[in-house]
Every structure is written in structure tokens, then in C-alpha cells.
Amino acid sequence: MPASLSLAETGLCPSGAEPALLDELALWCRERGASLTPIRRRALALLRAHPGGLKAYELLALMQAEQPNASPPTVYRALDFLIEQGLAHKIGRMNLFVACAQAAHRQPSLFLICPSCNRVTELQQGGALEALAQALAAEGHELDQPEVEISAICPACRGKCKGPAGPARED
């Protein structure tokens, strides 16, 4: 694979338009024999514009704003594609879809889900996962996809939040 990709250093621009990054990711797909079509690109752009993640039907509504004939299969197919390519992830317990914090996923990640504010943090973190993998190997299991969801109180909520569950993610 070519050396010119600078995925790791790209910061997330709040307003949502990241054409250069999306072009890079289109290339990334090309190299893998896949193609980032307009629908998929649009879905990815919307996910990236909503760092808190989106529910499938929220994404659908957003896509329908531009493309009125979009339907559930439209978004689920786009999401399946993005997840296959490592450009997005699904948070199983919340039915939530998030753009990959690494832009294109190559490293193991921990997904920290704050039970107080519901915010999701994708943490690139090697050591603990390796320890985990070794412990599992000792039991005869083999770590498969090192994408692990963990309930963890986020820094912002430590101290502040005490109740069982505050309101929800704020997009």
C-alpha cells in the first residue's frame, strides 16, 4: 500500500466537510478492491460530522434530506460496507454507528461507553488488549476482532455525575 496516506494525523473538522480526507479514504477503498460510491461517501461524511455517532434511522433521515428515495436498505448497506472497510464501527449495545476515530481502522481499539452521558470514545490502546489476548489464549480462546466495548465513566463525568443515567448523547 502507498506511503502517502496520512490518516493518523487528520483531525476532525467540526463542520463536517472533509473532502480531502474522504478522497484519501476513497483511495484506501480502491486499494482494497472496493469503491466508495457517492452513497457510501455521503453516509461516511454524515457519520464523521456527528462524532457522537448516529442511529441507523437518524442517518436515514439525514440522507433523505438530500436523497428523498433513500430507504432502510440504503443505509444498512452503506453501513455494512463502511464497517467492512474499517471506516466505521457499530456499538452493539446501543445500536449506534460511529465513524472510526482512526479514519481507517488498522489498530485494535477499545470503545468506552460512558453510562452517564452515553458518549463513546474510541481509544487506541495496545497494552491492555494484548494482556487480554494472552489471558484468553491461556484458556484456549483466540482473540478475534479486537474491538471491545467497555462501560466506563468518562473524564467529564467523573465527580460531576452521580445519578444512574443522565440524558443522552448530544449530536
Next chain:
Amino acid sequence: MPASLSLAETGLCPSGAEPALLDELALWCRERGASLTPIRRRALALLRAHPGGLKAYELLALMQAEQPNASPPTVYRALDFLIEQGLAHKIGRMNLFVACAQAAHRQPSLFLICPSCNRVTELQQGGALEALAQALAAEGHELDQPEVEISAICPACRGKCKGPAGPARED
């Protein structure tokens, strides 16, 4: 713990009857100010009789075999209760409900989900989780519920299975 009840009294399905254990768990609930009513007890017995776990509507169907008026809220309320009491767990990514492998949950657990056979193993395992918790603390996060779902190939499938996804769990 009280003496054992007869099978006729409990109404348990023959293959999965664990009346003594269920009586213990009823006591455990009592001590916590909750009560293991017949519906909840029945749901728990069914979960325990199906080590591979049950989907909510599978459980519903099983309950309707004895109690024809059972409805979705019946089972979801029972499941919520069992989960609150630590007697059962939900596997978020599969919408699957399993009885706690510890009977009543007191220790951190890892849930290993085999991507090949979909079997779920609840592994009581301290070391790796502690390492994880420490790594998170270093980032300012605080491990909340140490119930972590991990995709890991099970011992039975290592070597045997190669394709992406074999058939499903066999109850």
C-alpha cells in the same frame, strides 16, 4: 435455605429443573429487597436450561407454552429484573440473554463470543480486566460495569472452523 420443592409445585420443565438453586436465588433476591415471582423464576429456569442463551422472543414462546397469555412486556420485564439482580446478562451485539454462569453475579466477567459458532462463554477472569481498568484509569476513565463482550474463537472452533461464519448456536 429452605428444603426443596417438588417438581409439580415449581412447574419447571423436567430437563432444566434446578429447584434448590432457584430457591437459593429467590433468597438472594429477598435479601436485596426484591422478589423472584413465578414469572421471573420461570424465565430464569428457562434461561438456565438453555446454556447457549435465548432471544427474547424465543423465551416468550417457551413461556407461552405454559402461560399462553405471556406477551413481550412479560418477558422483557422479567429479563430486566433478572439482569438488575445479576442473575442474567444481555449480550448486546446479539440481542441474546443468558443466565449468569456464576448463578448470581458478583465478580467481573468476560463474555467471549465465538464468531464461528456464536457460542457465548462467560469467563470469570480477574487479571486481564484489572490491567484494562488500570490502563483506563491512566486516561482518566473509570471502569464501570466490568462485563465486557469480546469476539474470540472458542477452543472447539480453533483449527476446525475456517469460513467466516458457521451456523448458529445450538440450544
Next chain:
DNA sequence: TTCGTTTTTGCAATGTTATAACATCGCACC
């Protein structure tokens, strides 16, 4: 006991998430 409160259950409707099934389009290739 009787009353009032709380918990649990019954029930209907609805909301939410995800996929099946099949038709069609567009384009590369021959």
C-alpha cells in the same frame, strides 16, 4: 380486619432496528 400504598401483571398499541426478496440500472467486457 380494612384501608391505602406499592409492586406486579395483563393487554393493546406502538415504536425501533434490521433484513428478505426481487426488480433494475450502469458499466466493463467480449
Next chain:
DNA sequence: GGTGCGATGTTATAACATTGCAAAAACGAA
């Protein structure tokens, strides 16, 4: 101009989960 194939359009339905309200049961105090 036919064929293959990936992507998309379209309709319908499956699968999963909750809301809201009222009736019944359990429980404790008067």
C-alpha cells in the same frame, strides 16, 4: 447486443423492544 456483476431502488416484513393504562395481588399499618 448480450452477458456478468456490483450497486441501487422498492416493497414488504421480520425481529427486537417499549409505552401507557388499568386490573390484580402483595404487603403493612391502622
